[in-house]
Structures are given as C-alpha cells and as structure tokens.
Amino acid sequence: MEKRTDKNSYTIIFAIGMVLVVGTLLAYxxxxxxxxxxxxxxxxxxxxxxxxxxxxxxxxxxxIFVSTQEAPKLFTEYIKKQLVIQGDKITEDNEAYLxxxxxxxxxxxxxxxxxxxxxxxxxxxxxxxxAPIRGKGLWDAxxxxxxxxENMVVQGAFFDHKGETAGLGANINKRFFMDDFIGEDLMSNxxxxxxxxxxxxxxPLNIDKTDNEVDAIAGxxxxxxxxSAMLRNELRLYVPYFENLKNN
Amino acid sequence: xxxxxxxxxxxxxxxLADNNPITIQVxxxxxxxxITAELKASLVMAISVIFxxxxxxxxxxxxxxxxxxxxRIIVQLIVVATLVIIVDLVLKAFAYELSKTLSVFVGxxxxxxxxxxxxxxxxxxxxxxxxxxxxxxNALGYGVILIIVGxxxxxxxxGTLFGIPVLGDPIAKxxxxxxxxxxxxxxxxxxxxxxxxxxxIWVQRSRNKALIED
Numbered sequence: 001m002e003k004r005t006d007k008n009s010y011t012i013i014f015a016i017g018m019v020l021v022v023g024t025l026l027a028y029x030x031x032x033x034x035x036x037x038x039x040x041x042x043x044x045x046x047x048x049x050x051x052x053x054x055x056x057x058x059x060x061x062x063x064i065f066v067s068t069q070e071a072p073k074l075f076t077e078y079i080k081k082q083l084v085i086q087g088d089k090i091t092e093d094n095e096a097y098l099x100x101x102x103x104x105x106x107x108x109x110x111x112x113x114x115x116x117x118x119x120x121x122x123x124x125x126x127x128x129x130x131a132p133i134r135g136k137g138l139w140d141a142x143x144x145x146x147x148x149x150e151n152m153v154v155q156g157a158f159f160d161h162k163g164e165t166a167g168l169g170a171n172i173n174k175r176f177f178m179d180d181f182i183g184e185d186l187m188s189n190x191x192x193x194x195x196x197x198x199x200x201x202x203x204p205l206n207i208d209k210t211d212n213e214v215d216a217i218a219g220x221x222x223x224x225x226x227x228s229a230m231l232r233n234e235l236r237l238y239v240p241y242f243e244n245l246k247n248n
Numbered sequence: 249x250x251x252x253x254x255x256x257x258x259x260x261x262x263x264l265a266d267n268n269p270i271t272i273q274v275x276x277x278x279x280x281x282x283i284t285a286e287l288k289a290s291l292v293m294a295i296s297v298i299f300x301x302x303x304x305x306x307x308x309x310x311x312x313x314x315x316x317x318x319x320r321i322i323v324q325l326i327v328v329a330t331l332v333i334i335v336d337l338v339l340k341a342f343a344y345e346l347s348k349t350l351s352v353f354v355g356x357x358x359x360x361x362x363x364x365x366x367x368x369x370x371x372x373x374x375x376x377x378x379x380x381x382x383x384x385x386n387a388l389g390y391g392v393i394l395i396i397v398g399x400x401x402x403x404x405x406x407g408t409l410f411g412i413p414v415l416g417d418p419i420a421k422x423x424x425x426x427x428x429x430x431x432x433x434x435x436x437x438x439x440x441x442x443x444x445x446x447x448x449i450w451v452q453r454s455r456n457k458a459l460i461e462d
Contacts, residue, residue, distance in 0.1 A: 036341040167285025
C-alpha cells in the first residue's frame with residue numbers, strides 16, 4: 001500500500017506548509033531584530049572611522065575598537081566635520097557616515113554623480129581626512145577607512161572584509177597588515193599612484209615609506225590585489241579635493 | 249559514561265575514531281580545507297557545527313514521520329538553512345562582534361555534507377535522543393580533525409597558535425628562527441590541509457588494520 005506521505009497531494013501540501021512556516025519565522029526574526037542590527041552597524045561604522053584616526057584600545061598586537069557605549073560620544077567629540085563631495089559641490093552633512101558606499105558605486109555606474117563622504121577628524125592638533133572606500137576581494141566585498149593628512153600620506157587605516165578566507169585573506173583586518181600603511185604616501189612625485197600590496201618587495205618591516213608599496217600576506221594574492229585596486233580606484237576620486245585644499 | 253547505555257555512548261564515541269566522518273567517510277573535506285589555516289577558525293567552525301548538527305538532527309528526527317520522502321533532501325536543506333540564518337540574525341543583534349567572526353562559516357555550514365549525511369542516514373530513521381547523540385558525536389569527530397589540522401597548519405605555516413607567536417619572531421629572528429628555521433608558507437595553502445588529512449588517515453589505518461578497505 002502506498003504510504004500516506006508518498007502521495008503527490010500530501011507532498012505539495014507539506015511543501016506549501018513548510019514554506020509558510022519557515023517564511024513567517026524568518027520574516028518575523030528578521031523584522032523584529034532589524035532595529036538592533038541597524039544600530040550595531042552604525043556603531044561599527046563609528047568605531048571603524050575612529051579606529052582609522054588612531055582612536056582605539058589597541059593592545060600590543062591586536063586591533064581593538066573603542067567600546068560601543070563610548071563610540072557615539074567619541075565620534076561627536078573627534079569628528080569635526082562630515083563632508084559630502086559631489087563633483088565640485090561640497091556640502092556638510094552630519095549623517096554622511098551613513099552613506100552606503102556600495103549604493104553610490106552602483107549609482108555611479110548608472111551614470112549618476114557619486115556622493116563621496118569624507119570625515120574630518122582632529123586629534124591633538126592634527127587633522128585627519130578619513131575616506132570610506134570599498135572594493136572586491138577574492139570571495140566577496142572588502143572595504144576600508146583610510147585616514148590621510150592634507151598631502152595624502154596615510155595616517156591610519158582600517159580594513160575589513162565580508163568573507164575572505166580565514167587565516168589568509170581574512171588577515172587584512174589584523175594589525176600586522178593595517179599598521180604597515182601608516183606613513184605610506186599615496187602620491188609619488190606629485191602624482192596619485194595609490195599603494196600597492198606587493199609580493200617580494202623585500203621590505204617586510206616596511207621601513208621604506210615612499211615606495212608606494214606594503215608587504216603582501218602570503219597566500220592571499222587576490223585579496224591583496226583587491227586591496228591595491230580598491231585604494232587606487234577609490235582614493236583617486238578624492239584627489240581633486242586635496243588639490244583644492246592645497247591651492248586655497 | 250554512566251549516563252548513557254553502551255549503545256548510546258557508541259553513537260558519540262564511534263565517530264570520534266573508527267567511524268570518523270572526515271578520515272573514514274571522507275565527508276566535509278571542503279570546509280576542512282578551507283578554514284583550517286588557523287586554529288581559532290577551526291575551533292569556531294567546530295563549535296558551530298556541533299550546535300547546528302545537534303539541533304538539526306533533533307528537528308529532523310521529530311519530523312521524520314511527516315516528511316514526504318520525495319522532497320526530503322529539500323526539507324533537510326531548508327531546516328539547516330533556517331537554523332543557521334536564525335542563529336546568524338540573533339548573533340548580529342546581540343553579539344555583533346562574534347557574528348562578524350562567524351559570518352564566513354554560515355555558508356560553509358549549510359553546505360556541509362556531514363550535516364546532510366547524518367540527517368539522511370540517521371535522523372530520518374531514529375528517535376530524538378539517539379539522533380541528538382549521533383549529531384553531537386559526528387560533529388565532535390569532525391571538529392577533532394579540524395582542530396588537529398588547524399594546529400599543525402598554523403604552527404608550521406605561521407609559527408603561531410591562536411594568533412600568539414610560539415616559535416619566536418620570524419622577522420627579528422628570535423627563538424627557533426635564530427637557528428635558521430623558517431615558516432613553511434606551503435602549510436597555509438589549502439592543498440596542505442589535504443596532505444595533513446591524508447597523513448591522519450594513514451596513521452589511523454596503520455594502527456587499526458580493520459579500517460583498510462580492499
């Protein structure tokens with residue numbers, strides 16, 4: 001005799017029921033947790049921006065953010081201005097840090113003018129210009145917050161990724177990689193060249209700060225190339241702003 | 249194990265050695281290669297899989313009499329995917345830092361063939377408690393291999409364990425590096441995970457001849 005569960009009608013009803021139950025469950029979980037998740041993401045952005053300008057709780061070897069409780073307070077304290085650059089137009093916007101870089105990149109592809117956020121921070125008399133950028137790694141998105149001085153010399157960098165290989169490409173958010181960028185010049189002889197994540201640059205301690213190169217991580221060639229491309233393509237867009245800054 | 253009958257205890261102990269999902273059944277190799285370059289990632293993955301397999305096996309076992317056999321694989325996939333996504337959402341809301349560490353593994357857990365294999369081979373035909381033990385046992389067996397592979401790859405490849413240098417500083421040439429020792433960059437490449445797993449399989453079979461296939 002055919003079992004009850006083998007009937008086509010039962011199978012279809014079961015499938016529909018399962019989809020309904022699972023769908024409702026996931027939709028409920030997602031919508032009820034949405035607010036918290038959004039807040040966490042915003043706090044993370046603030047922590048990242050602060051990290052890039054050197055406001056963090058780093059111990060000897062690990063990258064540690066300021067706590068989520070402290071982040072909003074420190075953010076308003078240290079970030080003096082949030083700018084949105086759109087062509088020649090520069091506007092101030094206190095929620096510029098919420099601009100979705102990914103969306104802006106898609107808009108730019110569709111022919112719309114891209115909004116470039118830039119955060120101006122001040123710490124101990126030094127001004128930091130912090131740009132959020134985004135690119136592609138091996139598996140998924142990578143992004144960074146790069147703090148520069150007015151000559152486009154990197155003062156601090158924070159890298160992160162969505163799904164790079166653990167132990168290899170995922171190490172771009174470790175200090176031994178990020179700290180190498182501090183002091184590196186994005187310009188060479190007055191021209192923007194970016195910073196290359198280079199294999200075999202024979203400078204593992206990164207003593208030469210003017211070679212526009214940092215030492216790559218072994219086993220993560222494609223992630224490293226992604227970082228180089230991201231720095232080159234994205235920070236280039238900020239060059240006109242810095243040139244204006246000098247001329248004024 | 250006074251708590252468990254001998255038969256139940258075997259559900260946990262068998263997959264740890266003589267019926268190990270990785271070394272004997274050769275399942276779950278993809279994730280074993282992908283994430284064992286460092287010990288911490290191996291440990292996180294092992295814990296995640298223990299959780300998902302324990303709960304997943306129980307859910308499938310509870311549903312075993314009502315799942316239509318024609319679409320059972322799809323049902324299993326949905327169960328494991330739902331579990332993983334809910335856990336991911338809850339972590340994102342309440343333990344954001346942890347969720348960032350785990351995000352890489354979410355996809356890998358859903359497609360882990362050990363999970364599907366145990367649903368199919370055990371949970372669909374056995375009671376809830378036994379399915380739970382079977383799930384935990386197999387996940388432990390998987391985790392043990394992951395941790396062994398991760399230990400050797402991180403130690404020989406990067407000279408660290410859990411990110412802490414244990415052999416000295418390779419650039420300043422201190423500790424073991426002063427004698428001319430070098431990290432083996434090959435160890436952090438995925439193919440070396442396969443070779444380490446191969447060595448474990450070899451050692452295991454040379455100690456227990458009954459495991460050798462014809």
